[in-house]
Amino acid sequence: MIQGHNYQRLLEISKRVNWRIEDIIGPDKPMDFTRPFLPESFARTGELSFLTPAERLKLNQIRGFGYLAMFELVERCILPVIEEHAPSTPDQDPHRTEALANFVTEEMKHIELFVRFRQAFRAGFEVDCGFIGPAEDIGSAIRSHGGLGMALFILGIEWATQQHWLESVEDDEGLDPQFKSLLKHHWMEESQHAKLDAMVFHELATKAGPEKTLAAVDAFLAIGAFIDGGLAQQTQLDLASLEATIGRTLPDADRETFLARQHQAQRWTYLGSALRNQGFLKALGEISPEGRAKIDAVAPAFC
Ligand SMILES: [Fe+2]
Ligand SMILES: [Fe+2]
Known part of the structure; x- marks a missing residue:
């Protein structure tokens, strides 16, 4: 047990929270392309004064598509890792395996949710937006950083979804209700995952010891640096999608x-919102204050 969490309780909450994909997206719940999809704190289109309001809306929606594709990719990447951790030994909590198996089932549902939203986006948006890949290669490269670093990465990304939901609540620009609902419902289940992640990370870190735990923080930062390279490429693809949509090529200085600006906005969306999340920092800090200090030192570059 860590921070008052326990497997049985988290499993019970999860069963109570459980929602269906058709409650969030479907023929009776279309995406509204007259509205933004991502909160402005993540999209940061307002920083680009050379775009008209209509062009900024297009960019926001392109970034929304990237969000769907990115989370689908990340969740496909973490799924086998959770499956690997699910088997328990007789000395472990009797509800541990069921709780982690349920986590896997929910993550498979989330992947399907992101797929359904991507399909709805493609049906309603005028150009095909590019996304980095191939997903399998990116997933293998992320997983190659070792079990403990990967566990820390999963802990961070799942806590980040809390920030995504909170900032959509604060956003006053009238987000698309379906996209907002996705952020809300995703967090409702990720909330249990983030606590399960903290428990699994605690188990692994206790076994590994302080030195290897600190090395895992370096592995986690290496994963972050790898993803950051992908975000730079994604920003190029978003620029191409925007120019195709608005039917004009931006002048060099504007490009x-x-x-x-958009690379930094992507950093905050996928990396900074994890590195600054108090739940993530607390879970890491309880096990490795030195590791947490390392995160605090690099976080400003991703905000
Ligand atoms: Fe998820
Ligand atoms: Fe999750």
């Missing part, structure tokens, strides 16, 4: 500004 440069776009790439710099």
Whole structure:
């Protein structure tokens, strides 16, 4: 047990929370392309004064598509890791395996949710938006950083979804209700996952010892650096999607500004929102204060 969490309780909450995909997206719940999808704190289109309001809306929606594709990719990547951790030994909590198996089932549902939203996006948006890949290669590269570093990565990304939901609540620009519902419902189940992650990370870190746990923080930061390279590529693809949608090529100076500002916006969306999340920092800090200090030192670059 860690921080008052326990497997049985988390399993009970999860069964109570459980929602269905058709409650969130479907023929009777279409995406509204007259509205933004991502909160402005993540999209940061307002920083690009050379775009008209209509062009900024298109960019917001392109970033929304990237969000769907990114979470589908990340969740496909973490699924085998959770499956690997699910078997328990007789000395472990009797509800541990069921709780982690349920976690896997929910993650498979989330992948399907992101797929359904991507299909709805493609049906309603005028151009095909690019996304980095192939997903299998990216997933293998992330998983190659070792079990404990990977466990820390999963802990971070799942806590980040809390920030995504909270900032959609604060956003006053009238987000698409379906996209907002996705962020809300995803967090409702990720909330249990993040606590399960903390418990699994605690188990692994206790076994590994302080030195290897600190090395895992370096592995986690290496995963972050790898993803950051992918985000730079994604920003280029988003620029191409935007230009195709709005039917004009931006002047060189505007393209440069776009790439710099949007790369930073992507950093905050996928990396900074994990590195700054108090739940993530607390879970890590309880096990490795030194590890947490390392995260605190690099976090400003991703905000
Ligand atoms: Fe998920
Ligand atoms: Fe999750």
